[in-house]
Amino acid sequence: MTGQTDFLAACRxxxxxxxxxxxxxxxxxxxTDWRDRFTGKALAVLRPATVEQVAAILRACAQxxxxxxxxxxxxxxxxxxxxxxxxxxxxxxxxxxxSIRALDPVNRTITVDAGCILQxxxxxxxxxxxxxxxxxxxxxxxxxxxxxxTNAGGTAVLxxxxxxxxxxxxxxxxxxxxxxxxxxxxRKDNTGYDLRDLYIGAEGTLGVITGAVMKLYPQPKACIxxxxxxxxxxxxxxxxxxxxxxxxxxxxxxxxxxxxxxxxVAEQFPQLPRPFADAHGQSHGQYVLLELxxxxxxxxxxxxxxxxxxxxxxxxxxxxxxxASSVAQSEGLWQLREHxxxxxxxxxxxxxxxxxxxISRIAxxxxxxxxxxxxxxxxxxxxxxxxxxDGNLHYNVAPPAGMTDRDFLANQDAINRIVHDQVHGxxxxxxAEHGIGALKKADLAHYKSPLELQLMRAVKQALDPQNxxxxxxxx
Amino acid sequence: MTGQTDFLAACRxxxxxxxxxxxxxxxxxxxTDWRDRFTGKALAVLRPATVEQVAAILRACAQxxxxxxxxxxxxxxxxxxxxxxxxxxxxxxxxxxxSIRALDPVNRTITVDAGCILQxxxxxxxxxxxxxxxxxxxxxxxxxxxxxxTNAGGTAVLxxxxxxxxxxxxxxxxxxxxxxxxxxxxRKDNTGYDLRDLYIGAEGTLGVITGAVMKLYPQPKACIxxxxxxxxxxxxxxxxxxxxxxxxxxxxxxxxxxxxxxxxVAEQFPQLPRPFADAHGQSHGQYVLLELxxxxxxxxxxxxxxxxxxxxxxxxxxxxxxxASSVAQSEGLWQLREHxxxxxxxxxxxxxxxxxxxISRIAxxxxxxxxxxxxxxxxxxxxxxxxxxDGNLHYNVAPPAGMTDRDFLANQDAINRIVHDQVHGxxxxxxAEHGIGALKKADLAHYKSPLELQLMRAVKQALDPQNxxxxxxxx
Numbered sequence: 001m002t003g004q005t006d007f008l009a010a011c012r013x014x015x016x017x018x019x020x021x022x023x024x025x026x027x028x029x030x031x032t033d034w035r036d037r038f039t040g041k042a043l044a045v046l047r048p049a050t051v052e053q054v055a056a057i058l059r060a061c062a063q064x065x066x067x068x069x070x071x072x073x074x075x076x077x078x079x080x081x082x083x084x085x086x087x088x089x090x091x092x093x094x095x096x097x098x099s100i101r102a103l104d105p106v107n108r109t110i111t112v113d114a115g116c117i118l119q120x121x122x123x124x125x126x127x128x129x130x131x132x133x134x135x136x137x138x139x140x141x142x143x144x145x146x147x148x149x150t151n152a153g154g155t156a157v158l159x160x161x162x163x164x165x166x167x168x169x170x171x172x173x174x175x176x177x178x179x180x181x182x183x184x185x186x187r188k189d190n191t192g193y194d195l196r197d198l199y200i201g202a203e204g205t206l207g208v209i210t211g212a213v214m215k216l217y218p219q220p221k222a223c224i225x226x227x228x229x230x231x232x233x234x235x236x237x238x239x240x241x242x243x244x245x246x247x248x249x250x251x252x253x254x255x256x257x258x259x260x261x262x263x264x265v266a267e268q269f270p271q272l273p274r275p276f277a278d279a280h281g282q283s284h285g286q287y288v289l290l291e292l293x294x295x296x297x298x299x300x301x302x303x304x305x306x307x308x309x310x311x312x313x314x315x316x317x318x319x320x321x322x323x324a325s326s327v328a329q330s331e332g333l334w335q336l337r338e339h340x341x342x343x344x345x346x347x348x349x350x351x352x353x354x355x356x357x358x359i360s361r362i363a364x365x366x367x368x369x370x371x372x373x374x375x376x377x378x379x380x381x382x383x384x385x386x387x388x389x390d391g392n393l394h395y396n397v398a399p400p401a402g403m404t405d406r407d408f409l410a411n412q413d414a415i416n417r418i419v420h421d422q423v424h425g426x427x428x429x430x431x432a433e434h435g436i437g438a439l440k441k442a443d444l445a446h447y448k449s450p451l452e453l454q455l456m457r458a459v460k461q462a463l464d465p466q467n468x469x470x471x472x473x474x475x
Numbered sequence: 476m477t478g479q480t481d482f483l484a485a486c487r488x489x490x491x492x493x494x495x496x497x498x499x500x501x502x503x504x505x506x507t508d509w510r511d512r513f514t515g516k517a518l519a520v521l522r523p524a525t526v527e528q529v530a531a532i533l534r535a536c537a538q539x540x541x542x543x544x545x546x547x548x549x550x551x552x553x554x555x556x557x558x559x560x561x562x563x564x565x566x567x568x569x570x571x572x573x574s575i576r577a578l579d580p581v582n583r584t585i586t587v588d589a590g591c592i593l594q595x596x597x598x599x600x601x602x603x604x605x606x607x608x609x610x611x612x613x614x615x616x617x618x619x620x621x622x623x624x625t626n627a628g629g630t631a632v633l634x635x636x637x638x639x640x641x642x643x644x645x646x647x648x649x650x651x652x653x654x655x656x657x658x659x660x661x662r663k664d665n666t667g668y669d670l671r672d673l674y675i676g677a678e679g680t681l682g683v684i685t686g687a688v689m690k691l692y693p694q695p696k697a698c699i700x701x702x703x704x705x706x707x708x709x710x711x712x713x714x715x716x717x718x719x720x721x722x723x724x725x726x727x728x729x730x731x732x733x734x735x736x737x738x739x740v741a742e743q744f745p746q747l748p749r750p751f752a753d754a755h756g757q758s759h760g761q762y763v764l765l766e767l768x769x770x771x772x773x774x775x776x777x778x779x780x781x782x783x784x785x786x787x788x789x790x791x792x793x794x795x796x797x798x799a800s801s802v803a804q805s806e807g808l809w810q811l812r813e814h815x816x817x818x819x820x821x822x823x824x825x826x827x828x829x830x831x832x833x834i835s836r837i838a839x840x841x842x843x844x845x846x847x848x849x850x851x852x853x854x855x856x857x858x859x860x861x862x863x864x865d866g867n868l869h870y871n872v873a874p875p876a877g878m879t880d881r882d883f884l885a886n887q888d889a890i891n892r893i894v895h896d897q898v899h900g901x902x903x904x905x906x907a908e909h910g911i912g913a914l915k916k917a918d919l920a921h922y923k924s925p926l927e928l929q930l931m932r933a934v935k936q937a938l939d940p941q942n943x944x945x946x947x948x949x950x
Contacts, residue, residue, distance in 0.1 A: 104833065104835050105716075105835075106712060106716060106834055106835035107833045107834045107835040107836075107866075108719075108834070109833070150665065151665050151669075153663050153665075157662065157663065159724075161640075162662075162663060164669070165636075165640060174926070174930070178926050179926075180924070180926050180927060180930065181924065182927065184902065184904070185833045185902065186831045186832070186833065186866060186902075186903065186904050186907075187632065187831065187834075187864075187865040187866050187867070188628050188632065188637060188831045188862075188865050188866065188867045188904065188907040188908050189831060189904040189906075189907065190625065190626050190628075190676055190904070190906045190907065190908055190909065190910045190911070191904055191905060191906050191911060191915075191919055191922075191923065192676075192911060192919060192923065192927070192928075192931050192949055192950075193673060193676070193677055193681075193930075193931045193934055193935075193949075194626075194639070194672045194673060194675065194676050194677075195927065195930055195931070195934075197669045197672035197673070198668060198669060198672070198673055198934075200669065201665055201667075201668070201669050202668055202669075206668075217723075218719045218720045218723055220723065237581060241580075241581060244583075244693050245693045245770070246770060246771070247770055248692075248693055248695065248724065248725075248768075248769075248770030249634075249723065249724030249725075249770075250723075250724075250770065293723075294723075295720070295721060295722055295723030295724075295725065296721070296779065304771065356661045356662065356663045356664060357661070358579065358582040358584070358660045358661065359581055359582045359583070359662075360579050360581035360582040361582075387663075390662040390663050391582075391661060391662050391663065392662070392663045427659065427660065427661075428661065429659070429661050429663065429664040429665070429666055430666060431664075431665045431666050432661075432663040432664065432665065433663050433665055434665065435665045436665070436666060436667060440666075444666055444667060447666075448666065448667065449655070449656065451649070451653050451654075451655050452655060452657065452667070452670065453667075455649070455655065455668075455670055455938065456667050456668045456670070458937040458938060459668055459670075459673075459934065459937055459938075460668075461937065462933040462934055462936065462937035463930065463933060463934075474667055474668075475667075
């Protein structure tokens with residue numbers, strides 16, 4: 001207890017009383033996860049404003065052996081940025097480190113504090129005539145530090161890669177409270193081990209990311225959208241190959257949605273467009289939202305998209321398609337995609353899976369897993385959509401008509417096991433873009449090879465021998 | 476001595492006598508580096524044919540504490556794949572692991588043994604209608620395992636990234652002789668630490684890469700080339716921005732060459748084209764070789780390139796340009812670029828630097844470093860060319876007229892220090908794409924921060940506590 005008192009006094013000396021939160025009313029927002037499933041406890045929430053303060057806090061944590069839970073926007077989905085129930089850890093909020101340090105339009109880089117909100121970075125890039133392509137649902141709240149710590153994915157991965165591929169350099173405070181200045185803005189640098197990529201995706205278990213150099217891209221001159229309809233996921237895969245062959249890097253979005261997804265959206269949000277139902281009254285098995293970007297002009301994008309869709313119709317890969325003829329129509333089509341999770345939430349509980357597969361196996365995976373679930377839980381509803389171009393499916397399972405949420409959720413472990421066993425069997429990943437956190441730690445231990453776990457533990461032990469960095473997450 | 480005898484007997488049991496080379500005539504090609512600067516000694520050269528044999532050999536090496544130098548095509552430039560002079564290590568050649576294990580055109584991946592020759596992989600991809608974009612001078616001899624171990628760069632980095640960005644999964648044998656099967660063909664996978672990127676670029680000091688899953692891309696329909704002339708590197712940088720804005724991902728090559736580079740080529744290879752000298756008799760300060768690829772058609776590529784060059788002429792970024800009107804002309808332009816190192820070699824000795832810089836700093840770096848060298852070594856000749864789009868310069872220094880090679884090379888350390896000090900001051904890298912090996916180990920120790928070196932040593936100690944993997948390289 002004296003140790004805790006001394007530690008908190010040291011923190012107050014370092015940050016000032018205002019930024020060491022200990023009252024429940026002050027700490028509450030930092031202790032409950034985004035989806036409101038778990039509330040942890042903390043000795044305090046610490047809010048440093050500078051990298052030097054972060055380093056000093058880490059040295060204090062090391063001295064008193066206080067566990068540290070780094071936190072950005074606290075929008076994670078796997079309980080990675082909140083503490084456990086023990087109450088012995090501190091939450092280290094990076095939110096006050098929120099400056100854009102530099103923007104270099106010729107090098108096409110932006111150097112940012114870890115606590116910068118993703119949308120702020122997008123806007124700064126845009127104001128300089130550049131594109132920062134990382135984009136995801138939580139972009140108005142999440143921070144780039146959290147994006148890096150979880151290697152966030154989102155909607156632009158097909159063209160621009162995950163957060164990892166968008167990062168050139170990092171600044172990290174080690175668990176010993178030293179500052180590693182790896183803020184290099186270089187496209188090529190082969191000078192020793194790739195520490196950068198080791199910290200990216202480590203979910204704050206190896207050190208605290210405090211700054212980063214991120215890549216920028218030229219802004220496309222035009223971006224247009226289409227919705228294509230087809231009988232099956234296998235047709236969608238063939239369409240993906242065709243579109244990539246025709247459009248190369250101009251293909252910037254390829255999102256799969258099953259007929260049931262759009263039916264749910266239509267039921268829950270009747271005001272949204274129904275591109276096919278209105279025109280033809282017909283129902284297709286699957287839909288793909290396509291996005292094309294052009295560095296040349298809107299005319300070029302339209303011409304390329306229409307030619308590609310023409311070829312797909314000729315090859316009988318698709319049954320029908322609508323091309324958005326305005327920005328508003330384009331946004332309407334994206335809203336269909338974005339309202340799927342909201343429609344699900346309104347319709348009731350469901351069990352979510354954030355999985356990835358080799359793209360060539362997706363149709364088989366869906367067929368086999370749908371059948372396995374239908375056999376084990378007759379009548380269950382499958383809400384399957386996602387970033388098909390990245391092999392990333394959001395494969396969600398909703399209860400059969402008439403079953404209560406409570407009865408359904410009692411089967412959560414059994415349903416996860418069926419889905420994840422199939423994912424594993426098809427060479428996929430049980431966490432495509434959300435990470436492991438505390439939520440999937442047991443799954444990781446189950447599906448990873450003992451050797452891979454052992455290698456990860458060796459790295460953890462080497463860099464954080466006291467095990468004070470976000471303990472209980474990942475490993 | 477008994478230990479060595481027992482160890483070699485164990486190796487012969489594992490591989491058969493034929494594949495344990497100990498005679499000088501047999502081992503010689505494995506002991507001298509590509510540029511013929513150093514010849515090491517080895518206990519033996521071991522030539523396993525399977526991953527299991529590699530693992531068994533590693534267990535024997537661990538048991539007898541025999542250092543292991545993994546080797547692919549032995550085309551490295553930094554003495555990373557040959558042993559030192561002690562004669563206590565074995566060279567572990569991966570050359571017999573040379574199968575293409577699988578090619579999945581829908582997932583756009585190829586799974587290969589580490590010993591596959593890069594060109595073999597390019598050809599296999601091409602035969603399946605795909606592009607494997609990694610391309611570099613040694614592609615007919617180098618292996619993908621070596622490319623991965625050194626994170627090779629090459630001419631397609633601007634569009635497709637380094638070898639790191641082209642790799643989805645790895646198979647690695649640990650220093651303890653265990654096989655990590657990380658051969659995942661996934662675009663998104665956030666399940667724990669990024670071991671893959673830790674082994675990539677580690678130059679065989681953490682384990683032996685035995686297999687990999689590499690990304691494939693759609694083959695462009697057309698690829699065209701132009702040569703533009705301009706007064707200065709600053710103009711070339713502005714041209715790069717303009718070309719990226721106009722062409723986006725269609726810009727696949729952007730190579731800078733100084734006037735002196737082309738003069739050297741013209742002197743040494745008078746049979747090669749001289750696009751500007753012949754037509755106009757004029758001399759420009761700098762030249763850029765541009766390459767555009769189109770997923771649509773040759774007509775599209777030509778139209779885009781001509782429009783971009785028109786804009787550059789209008790903005791007075793360039794003074795003149797020629798667009799290749801045939802594949803032969805295009806190859807002629809690339810030959811100018813590729814003959815620069817050959818022309819240098821014919822002209823005499825020079826001191827090479829493989830450096831990278833933030834792209835926006837390149838013009839200043841060249842001006843300041845040229846001046847510093849001219850001041851310290853009056854009359855020295857600067858042969859500066861490289862992948863400007865990646866910030867990667869080959870900045871080579873040749874002797875003043877009349878100075879002997881020997882007198883000139885006596886200044887090698889002083890010249891390296893001047894160049895590398897400037898690189899360091901401008902936030903650059905002393906090894907852009909060649910790695911560290913044994914050659915640049917002292918430079919790494921000089922320029923890296925003590926903390927970064929300490930973090931690297933901690934990782935090395937964690938994964939290779941016996942220090943048997945390629946000791947004396949990098950760290």
